[in-house]
Amino acid sequence: MSGARNPxxxxxxxxxFAGLLVRRPGAVLLVLLALLGVSTWGALKLRINSNQLDLxxxxxxxxxDVKQVIDMVGGSGFLMLALRSSDEAAMKSTADDLAKLLxxxxxxxxxxxxxxxxxxxxxxxxxxxxxxxxxxGKRRVMAFLRDKLKRSNPFFIDLGATRPVELDMQDLVDKxxxxxxxxxxxxxxxxxxxxxxxxxxxxxxxxxxxxxxxEYLDKLKLxxxxxxxxxxxxxxxxxxxxxxxxxxxxxxxxxxxxxAYGFTGSYKTTVDDxxxxxxxLHPVTIIALVAIFLITIVFFRKLAPTFIVVSGTVIGTIxxxxxxxxxxxxLNMITSILGGILMGFGIxxxxxxxxxxxxxxxxxxxxxxxxxxxxxxxxRPAAVAAVxxxxxxxxxxxxxxxxxxxxxxxxxCGTLILGLTLFLWSAALLALAGRFNPALPQKLIGVMKPPNxxxxxxxxxxxxxKPGLVLAISTGVVALICAAAVPWAGLDAELPKxxxxxxxxxxxxxxxxxxxxxxxxxxxxxxxxxxxxxxxxFNISSDPMAIYTKDLDEAEGVYRELTQNPQxxxxxxxxxxxxxxxxxxxxxxxxEKVLQEWKAExxxxxxxxxxxxxxxxxxxxxxxxxxxxxxxxxxDVHGVPPNYTAQFKNLPxxxxxxRGYLTFIYASVDLMDGKxxxxxxxxxxxxxxxxxxxxxxxxxxxxxxxxxxKEFRAAGATQLYAKLASIVLWDGKLTVVLTALWILAMxxxxxxxxxxxxxxxxxxxxxxxxxxxxxxLTDLRLNFMNIIILPILLGFGVSHGLYLLHRFLEGTSPLVxxxxxxxAVASSTLTAVAGFAxxxxxxxxxxxxxxxVACIGLITTLVVSxxxxxAVMQLMHDRRQREAGHSAGADGAAGSDESxxxxxx
Numbered sequence: 001m002s003g004a005r006n007p008x009x010x011x012x013x014x015x016x017f018a019g020l021l022v023r024r025p026g027a028v029l030l031v032l033l034a035l036l037g038v039s040t041w042g043a044l045k046l047r048i049n050s051n052q053l054d055l056x057x058x059x060x061x062x063x064x065d066v067k068q069v070i071d072m073v074g075g076s077g078f079l080m081l082a083l084r085s086s087d088e089a090a091m092k093s094t095a096d097d098l099a100k101l102l103x104x105x106x107x108x109x110x111x112x113x114x115x116x117x118x119x120x121x122x123x124x125x126x127x128x129x130x131x132x133x134x135x136x137g138k139r140r141v142m143a144f145l146r147d148k149l150k151r152s153n154p155f156f157i158d159l160g161a162t163r164p165v166e167l168d169m170q171d172l173v174d175k176x177x178x179x180x181x182x183x184x185x186x187x188x189x190x191x192x193x194x195x196x197x198x199x200x201x202x203x204x205x206x207x208x209x210x211x212x213x214x215e216y217l218d219k220l221k222l223x224x225x226x227x228x229x230x231x232x233x234x235x236x237x238x239x240x241x242x243x244x245x246x247x248x249x250x251x252x253x254x255x256x257x258x259x260a261y262g263f264t265g266s267y268k269t270t271v272d273d274x275x276x277x278x279x280x281l282h283p284v285t286i287i288a289l290v291a292i293f294l295i296t297i298v299f300f301r302k303l304a305p306t307f308i309v310v311s312g313t314v315i316g317t318i319x320x321x322x323x324x325x326x327x328x329x330x331l332n333m334i335t336s337i338l339g340g341i342l343m344g345f346g347i348x349x350x351x352x353x354x355x356x357x358x359x360x361x362x363x364x365x366x367x368x369x370x371x372x373x374x375x376x377x378x379x380r381p382a383a384v385a386a387v388x389x390x391x392x393x394x395x396x397x398x399x400x401x402x403x404x405x406x407x408x409x410x411x412x413c414g415t416l417i418l419g420l421t422l423f424l425w426s427a428a429l430l431a432l433a434g435r436f437n438p439a440l441p442q443k444l445i446g447v448m449k450p451p452n453x454x455x456x457x458x459x460x461x462x463x464x465x466k467p468g469l470v471l472a473i474s475t476g477v478v479a480l481i482c483a484a485a486v487p488w489a490g491l492d493a494e495l496p497k498x499x500x501x502x503x504x505x506x507x508x509x510x511x512x513x514x515x516x517x518x519x520x521x522x523x524x525x526x527x528x529x530x531x532x533x534x535x536x537x538f539n540i541s542s543d544p545m546a547i548y549t550k551d552l553d554e555a556e557g558v559y560r561e562l563t564q565n566p567q568x569x570x571x572x573x574x575x576x577x578x579x580x581x582x583x584x585x586x587x588x589x590x591x592e593k594v595l596q597e598w599k600a601e602x603x604x605x606x607x608x609x610x611x612x613x614x615x616x617x618x619x620x621x622x623x624x625x626x627x628x629x630x631x632x633x634x635x636d637v638h639g640v641p642p643n644y645t646a647q648f649k650n651l652p653x654x655x656x657x658x659r660g661y662l663t664f665i666y667a668s669v670d671l672m673d674g675k676x677x678x679x680x681x682x683x684x685x686x687x688x689x690x691x692x693x694x695x696x697x698x699x700x701x702x703x704x705x706x707x708x709x710k711e712f713r714a715a716g717a718t719q720l721y722a723k724l725a726s727i728v729l730w731d732g733k734l735t736v737v738l739t740a741l742w743i744l745a746m747x748x749x750x751x752x753x754x755x756x757x758x759x760x761x762x763x764x765x766x767x768x769x770x771x772x773x774x775x776x777l778t779d780l781r782l783n784f785m786n787i788i789i790l791p792i793l794l795g796f797g798v799s800h801g802l803y804l805l806h807r808f809l810e811g812t813s814p815l816v817x818x819x820x821x822x823x824a825v826a827s828s829t830l831t832a833v834a835g836f837a838x839x840x841x842x843x844x845x846x847x848x849x850x851x852x853v854a855c856i857g858l859i860t861t862l863v864v865s866x867x868x869x870x871a872v873m874q875l876m877h878d879r880r881q882r883e884a885g886h887s888a889g890a891d892g893a894a895g896s897d898e899s900x901x902x903x904x905x
Contacts, residue, residue, distance in 0.1 A: 019372055021371075021375065022372050022427070025435065028424055029425075032315070035319060039321065039323070043318055043322050048336050065548070065713050069548065069716065073202070074202050074203075075203060075205060076206060077717055078266065079265050080198060080265035080531075080534070081198075082261060083095060083198075084261070085260065086248055088194045090254075091259060094259055095115070095188065102201060109201060110204050113199070117187055117643065118186065120644070123628050127587070131587060138594060144165050144166070145602075145605060147164060148615065149605060149608060151164065152611075192537070195537070196533075198538065207270050213271045234256055237259070239260035240530050247260075262527075263530070264526075265531070265543060272526070276522045277846070287838040288340060288343070288834060291831075308425070308445075309354060312350050313343050313350060314343070316346055320414035320418065321339065323414070323417065324410050328406060335407050338407065338410055342411065342414045342418055345389065345418075346418030348385075349419045349422040349423060350422035351831070352381075352382055353378050353423055354426060355378075355821070357374040358448040359450060360374045360377075361445075381799075385419075386419035388747070391795070392739045396735055397412075398731070398735070430445070463814070463877075463878075468875065471868065471875070474867040478868065481777070484507055484773040484776040484777050485769065487508075487511075488509075507777070514781040519783060520784065520785055523845065528672070540666060543716070545716035546663065546714070547664075547687065548660055548661075549660050549712060550660045551660060551696070552578070553694065553696050553697065554661075554689075557692070558691075558712055559577040562663070571667055572666070576663070583635075588635075595629075595631075595632060637696060665684060665714060678725055682722075691710070692706060725784060736790050747761060759805060759869065760805045762865075763864045767797055767857060767861030768793060768797070771853070782853075784846075789857070793861075797858070804870075814870055814877050815874075822866065826862065832858055840855075
């Protein structure tokens with residue numbers, strides 16, 4: 001401690017400013033109220049930009065790819081409308097009616113896809129099947145027909161020696177009953193069990209514009225209600241229960257009076273998740289305000305200081321919102337929670353000022369001197385805490401995700417604004433009250449007598465008993481808890497999925513990270529439940545990603561690369577392209593030969609007297625269609641009908657540079673699992689494919705030579721979310737490191753002493769480590785949402801050590817420092833805990849996890865402050881006293897020698 005600079009040697013500026021504030025409180029309040037009026041005007045003009053695409057850097061290639069797809073086809077993904085009933089005819093009729101209703105809304109709907117004529121693909125399916133399967137089918141049919149011919153002969157006599165040949169083609173029919181997982185048995189997008197019809201709606205905007213999607217969904221529900229009210233129409237009921245088709249009023253699959261419907265797809269799930277956060281915050285804000293108000297009343301035991309502090313916090317928050325309007329002009333889905341976060345943290349400065357003013361008044365100082373000294377003495381640690389906390393928020397500005405970078409900028413500025421506002425507002429109000437009655441400030445906020453430094457019984461200085469033992473025990477407990485956070489099984493080791501591990505077995509994996517985003521959304525989110533049901537009924541994954549190609553040659557190259565090399569893309573379930581409807585050339589040629597042979601055999605059979613009249617009635621109806629099938633000829637992509645190719649081509653309004661063809665890829669993995677989603681995105685981000693320029697269409701940009709090779713990119717919401725997930729993971733690590741370095745640097749600049757700087761961050765560092773240990777002990781894991789809490793916790797947690805050490809360095813003993821500042825530290829921490837604890841009432845699991853992690857971290861830093869740091873301060877104090885005693889003894893001895901010399905002279 002020797003030679004350490006006293007960090008509370010105040011500058012002339014601080015004293016002069018505090019003196020001016022006390023002398024001119026009315027002018028200060030007028031300025032604050034004028035700023036409040038301007039800020040309120042700006043805050044009221046703020047709007048939330050719900051376009052999530054704007055939150056990601058527009059320079060990212062993933063964003064450019066998505067914008068290209070949006071321009072080509074109007075958006076990535078679909079809004080899915082699912083109809084559920086056991087009455088197939090009623091569902092199809094209703095789907096036809098709704099398609100007309102939807103397509104009539106030219107303002108909101110670009111197109112609707114719910115059925116595709118399958119006659120073309122049925123007639124040509126024989127060109128797609130494996131040649132050996134076609135030969136087998138031919139063998140079975142011809143055996144059946146020859147048996148029918150034999151048995152139709154009037155002279156045929158069967159003495160029971162043979163059984164009629166049965167025609168069983170079910171295995172082959174099932175094998176080739178779909179193309180690209182679209183059934184070729186029915187024009188409609190209907191599930192195999194005939195209980196659901198799926199309508200794919202393409203709105204006029206992209207999935208990221210969730211505000212427009214929300215408005216359209218509200219409008220569409222009203223339209224569906226109006227449809228239900230029409231005479232002779234079934235009643236449409238929004239119902240996400242899988243078994244709702246059993247309650248449709250039908251009998252034996254006919255006569256349904258109600259049809260259940262539901263919405264899902266990337267448009268709906270994005271809206272549901274975003275608005276679930278917003279709706280969860282409404283009750284949370286009220287709960288947090290009430291809890292904070294009650295906690296401040298309990299600690300102050302008076303209403304006036306609570307009103308002053310809470311009102312100052314609200315005013316500072318409005319200033320910040322006005323500042324937001326002036327600098328950025330709008331809020332986004334992330335910064336929309338800014339007010340709640342700042343109110344929970346910002347009240348800390350007002351609490352510390354009030355407690356310090358009560359302490360100064362308790363020392364017998366006049367109100368103006370007490371306010372001035374409180375402003376100066378509490379102001380320095382508060383200023384340092386504000387700068388460090390604000391800097392911790394500013395660190396988020398390094399993020400590529402604008403949601404985080406804008407939040408970091410606004411929260412950092414808001415912290416500084418709130419700190420200054422609360423000190424000015426609180427001091428000016430008390431000083432103005434003192435102008436009217438010098439005793440009024442004391443009556444309003446009360447007093448706190450400075451704690452005695454010595455024991456009344458013994459006369460000795462009050463101290464923390466046995467600090468070494470306290471430090472040893474607390475360090476041991478802390479070390480055991482922190483050890484639980486360490487992944488002893490290895491950094492790459494993961495918890496076995498589905499396995500129930502014992503307590504100690506689970507601890508080997510440490511705190512861990514939960515990549516499954518299903519754990520973040522509200523329980524039972526309707527759109528996700530319906531998406532899972534669609535995946536089961538239709539055997540398809542969620543919305544696909546798209547790969548852009550300039551022409552047919554490139555599109556064919558991409559399709560061949562993906563379909564012929566499945567081992568390179570294990571996360572791809574299916575590839576749907578314009579070439580999905582083009583039979584492989586070699587197979588088609590071989591099958592054509594088989595079909596010609598088949599026709600010849602049928603002609604021979606007819607020459608022998610066979611007639612379709614010998615077939616059962618249900619087969620006679622299909623005989624003419626069967627003859628058309630036998631006439632199938634190989635065709636290339638130019639033979640695919642326009643109603644098939646339209647879904648892969650650009651819109652007429654697309655920009656020239658975005659015209660071309662899309663190939664759609666569907667995932668084989670659960671995209672709600674963040675790790676699998678990133679794996680799918682990594683596999684498909686860039687695809688290198690060979691193609692033959694000019695083989696299908698000749699363009700000016702065709703490369704020279706018979707073959708060319710090019711790199712193509714997949715685009716879609718999955719790529720954006722995967723990029724965002726990687727940004728969050730990287731930022732979570734980077735911001736923690738940068739925040740820690742910032743805190744250490746600022747503490748060293750404040751104390752100008754390495755030991756004091758390290759001591760001041762003990763609550764912070766040890767508290768966060770304990771938080772991770774407790775998370776591991778309670779099987780609570782980090783995720784994509786609560787990981788952002790870590791730098792925020794680091795920024796706020798600095799206040800514990802700062803206020804305690806600054807008070808200690810004023811010359812008091814550690815126990816006195818704890819008694820005088822501890823209440824303020826506990827109060828400010830508990831108000832922050834109350835703010836985050838309110839998140840536990842949210843329906844959104846991600847918000848709940850953020851609240852729980854924050855509460856654990858804040859409480860552990862508080863506990864460490866009152867145990868480990870207190871013991872460390874006592875040891876430092878004992879050393880300070882020993883050094884002071886030794887110095888005094890040395891000075892006394894020197895004085896005695898000088899006196900002896902004088903007498904001798």
